[in-house]
Amino acid sequence: MSDIRLTGTGVALCTPFDDEKRIDFNALERLVRFNIKEGVEYLVALGTTAETATLSKEEKKDVLQCIINANEGKLPIVLGVGGNDTLSVAKDISLVDFSEIHAILSVSPYYNGPTQEGLYQHYKYLAKETQAPILMYNVPWRTGRNMEPATTLRLANEFPNLIGIKDAPGMKRNSEETTVTYNREEIESKASNIYEAIVVMGKRAEQIASEDKKVLLAVCGGIAAYKSPYIVRHFIKEGAEVKVILTPSAKDFVSPLTLSTLSKNEVHWTFVEDDSWNNHVDLALWADLMIIAPATASTISKMVDGQCDNLVMASYLSAKCPVYIAPAMDLDMYKHPSTAANLDKLRSYKHLIIEAQFGELASGLHGQGRMAEPKDILSCVKEDLLAKASLNGKTVLISAGPTYEYIDP
Structure with a gap:
């Protein structure tokens, strides 16, 4: 069985007939x-x-053989095999x-x-029972049922x-409007056809990796905290919403006012402020992703042990x-x-x-321990989100659409 990657333009061949309503094989060869x-x-x-629905089994066999002979092995051939009986389709394949x-x-x-x-x-059965390379065909105006992007x-x-x-x-559909409007979570429920989903997840995948994301940035108490405002700015420029929380000692290195001004959200560092409860559960469930930067040796240790003291x-x-964790500490601490x-x-x-x-490093030593630059943190997060995209690594064939033709009188 061929390992095939279909690219470019494919032509669905018609079946020519002569005046006697017989298949015109000479015309079919010329067409190929x-x-x-x-x-x-x-x-x-x-x-x-x-006109496959009107051809007999013998005619289908002869048409296919004529196409194979005329092709002479020059181009890949895709064969149409379909029906409303799943078991029969699988057997035919x-x-x-x-x-x-x-x-x-x-x-x-x-x-x-x-x-x-x-x-x-239906397609699960065909895929598992035949192991054949299959292109699904969605044509709801003929079949009476649209296959939604989530199913595809x-x-x-x-x-x-x-x-x-x-x-x-x-x-x-206005695919550009769809691309602007929908984020990745909405694609499967709101895109009206797979072309729109492909546009959203392919053409603008890099932007969508961070666009409309809710980012919870946790800043720990280390000198690298001075870079955290730049992290906020980078993600906001990409279209993300950012909320910032601090460990108590982080306030000694970076101003909550600065982070609040840049993020346009309140910055919190304690469970209770002015008799008001900062609900950590709500913050955690709000976030699409959490970035801990800088992550100190102390906080990393607490994360492993499950300590919950701030x-x-x-x-x-x-x-x-x-x-996502961006460590920052002195050389010997990092190497420990x-x-x-x-x-x-x-x-x-x-x-x-x-x-x-x-x-x-802040100690004057040279070596590994500096927190990654804010732009590098952004790039790492985007690359990871892209790698998890639903269509990443998939080969998708987009056709020009259905064939419209008048019924012969």
């Missing part, structure tokens, strides 16, 4: 050779454009000779009106042999979001075996450690 000559990247045989066929185009079940879960189960993304994430989708929803630690222990062991333990919690940099 014309498309090869004109530079298309692959051919689609027996799709809906090929299992009978395909993949020495000449590179992928299957399979339309979603028609007439039955399956739910989104039904569509998922769910299938793409779970089954690597579902290599793409031909999405033909039969409607025009607002930063209480918020950390309540957080359900990704956590206990610090190394603590960082390894935090890595085992699936936290991302943004490694300390080399350079001159």
